[in-house]
Structures are given as structure tokens and as C-alpha cells.
Amino acid sequence: MNLESAPAAPAADAERPEAPGPVPAPPERPHPPRLAPGVLLAWGLAALALVVVALLWQKVSSMQEQLARQSAEASSRSVEARTLARQADTDVRDALGKLAALDGRVGDLAAYRAQMEDLVQSVARTRDENLAVDLESAVRVAQDQAQLTGSVQPLLAALRTAERRLARSSDPRLAPVARAVARDLERVKNANLADTAGLLARIDQLLREVDELPVANAVGPQRSGGAGRERAAPPAPAPSWWERLGRSILDESRDLLRVSRIERPDATLLSPDQAFFVRENLKLRLQGARLAILARQYEAARADLAAAATSLGTWFDPSARRTQGAATLLQRIRAETRDAALPRVDDTLVALGQAAAVASPR
16 A cells, blocks of 8 residues: 555645755665564464374274273173073073983982882892792703603703703802702713604605505516616617507416426415505504604514515515615614613703792791
8 A cells, every 4th residue: 555655645746846956765665574483483382382283082982982982882782792691591490400300310310229229229139039949840841751752852942942041040049059950961962862863764765655656476577666667778669560460368377377496385375455465564564663752662662663574575575676775675674673761861950949948038
């Protein structure tokens, strides 16, 4: 404003005539005020402090935000921790309840186990006490069966069963019984008895062959026992009528006349009806021997077999293969028919009786 108003004054004065006088000096320009160094330093420090304050405020704001987030997270975790703590407390209480129930059950099971052990021990003692009586009864029954059947199999089965049961027993009083059973078992195994089943099977086979045995005065194919049919040549195909007539006359002539050496006249004069009764008599002898073997009357069986052998050698053809086979089979039956007493198990019965007598007072 001062600079704009200054030129306007000379313009107004230009209308007036210039007055003589001295020329005024131009006005001096005002100098700007100079700031002191302390003020500048203060302003610099203030600006620096403002910047530091701004930075600190920004840092503090970020720290507040971080603290707020951490506080929120801590609060949520604290809530979760309290929830988990309550759940854990509930689980612990449930577990304690279940543990108490299990402790009660374990106690019941322990008591039940003690009762069972007492019962098992009582049963074991009773079993050991009654074992001798049971084994004695079983061995006596097996001995009676062996006497009835003539076989040692019932005795073997009873002694083996007794051996197994004695091995499982822990009663020391039964040790002598076990030794006696072992001795009797070895004796029964080594017993040499007649094979009753084999003898009966051979006698049955011989009975089936009696009807096919040729008698001593048999002729033709019957005498050879079928061997002549095996050696006969096959018939000639379509012989003429005169050949057939001549062959029939020749066969009839051979049957009318037979020349042989007579060693047993009774067998030679045997008629067909008598041959039937001879075969039946031989069968009766064999049946008698079979029944005697079943009854274990071996002396009677040997007598019937000897009579059967005499009849076979007297009335039947000794040169026939069937007769020779029957004689061999009959001789084998006679050789295997022998008296053999069944082994007794007196040692086992005595030991069992003593053990039963010792156990009975208890």
C-alpha cells in the first residue's frame, strides 16, 4: 500500500508549478528484522520435538492397538481356558466316579476269585480222594469185559485212561498206583492171545469152500475142481453130426468105465446122497469149532478142528487144488487155536484199594 500511494503524490503536484527549493533525498527502505540464533534453535528444537512426538504418538498408537489385540486374544483364551477347566473338572469327576465303581467291581471280583479258588481246591481235593475209587471201578469193569469178549482191548483202554488221570493228579498218595498201572499196562501189551477175529474169519472162509470141495470118488470136471475146464480147448466150430455122435458115444463110454487105484474103499463107495451128508457133517464140525472159540473153550475147538481135518482127508480128493487149499487153511487155524489166559491186573487193583482205604477216613 505504501508503494502504490507513493507515485500518486507527484502526479498531484505536477499540476502545480514546481517550487524552487532543495531536492528532497529518497526515503530509505526499512530493513527486515533479524531473528536471534536462540530463537532459531528453539524453533528447530520445537520442530524436532514435534517430529519426535509425532513418531512417539504413532508408536504408542501401534502399541495400544497391539495391546488391545493381545488383550482381546488373552480374554478369549481365558474364556476358552475356563471352559476347558470346567470340562476337565467334569471329566475328572466322571473319571473319579467310574474309578470308584471299578474299585468296587475289582473288590467284588477279588472276593469272587477267592471263593472260586477255594471251590477249585475243594473240588481238586475231592477229585483226588474219589479218583482211586473211580479208577478201581473202571478197571474191574474192563476186566469183566475182557473176560466176556476174550480181548485185551478193554483192559488196555482202562489202564491207559487211568495212567492219564494219574499223571494229571497231584496227590502223592497215588504214586504207587501209577507205578502199578505202568507195570500192568506193559504186561497186558505183551500178552500173547489168540486172534479170535482172525480165527473166525478163516473158519467162515472154510465154510464157504466146503460145498465146492470134490469128493474122493468124483470124476470128470468135478474131480479136478474146475481145473479141467480151465485147461479145455475151445470147442471146434460147427462139427458135423457124425462127429457129435461119435464124441457123445466116447464120453458115455468113459463114464461107464473108470480104472483107478483104491486106497480108501469107504470113500470110493460114497454115494451122492452120502456126499451131501459128509459135507454137512464137515460144516457142523467147523461151526462147533467156531462156537467153542467164541466161548474160549479152546480144547473143544481143537477137537472139532481135528475131526474136521480127519473128515477132509478121508472123504475128499487130496489131489484137488481146492482140497489142498482147504487143508492148508484148516492146519493154520489149528495152529493158531491155543489156550491163552487173559492177563490180570491184580497189582493195579491192590494199589487202588489201598489208596481208596487211605482216602476214606478223610
